[in-house]
Amino acid sequence: MAGLKSELMVTALSCKAQDRYNAFVAKFRPALMDAETRLDGYFRTTYGRRAQAEHDDYITQLADVQSLGGLKSGTVFCEQREAMFDEIDALETGTDLAHYAEAKDVAQPASYESCAAPATVDRRSRHGATKSTTTRRTHRA
Structure with a gap:
């Protein structure tokens, strides 16, 4: 949602x-505020005391990446991007907006990847069975 909001701001x-x-x-103030609250929670959980600085850095990088995309698009940028306002005007609820944002290919400054931890031997087991691996998401700026 932050990516979509930023892209629309850059377009505007x-x-x-x-x-x-x-x-x-x-029109979508409650949904945008809810998304911002969840994003704040992510940064607080992930970065602790550095949360606000990391969040601010993310928002700045987001706008920078999207502005760079606009520069690369040249004169067709506005023609391509302003259509999003028409698409969003047709949405009725915050849920509609969330689905739209999820489906939209919005430039992001960060990548998320899944890492599987290596299997470990369960020493309590008589047969040396391996523990299942866990998957976690890591954030790279």
Whole structure:
């Protein structure tokens, strides 16, 4: 959701569509606030005392990556991106917006990968069975 919001903000500023961005924020304020609360929680859990600095850095990198994409697109950027405002205008609920954001290919500055921990021998077992591996997500900025 933060990626979509940032992409729309970059589009609004680059394409002089601030009124459309403001309408988007007003219409979906509760869903955007909920998503921001969850994102804050992620950063607090992951980074502890550095949470606010890491969160701010993420938001800055997000806008930078999306602005760079706009520069690479050149003159067709606004034509390509402003259509998102039309798509979002057709959405009715915060759930609709969440599904839309999830389905949209939005540029992100961070990658997430799954890592499997190596299997370990369960020393309590008489047969030396291996413990199942666990999968966890790591965050790289």
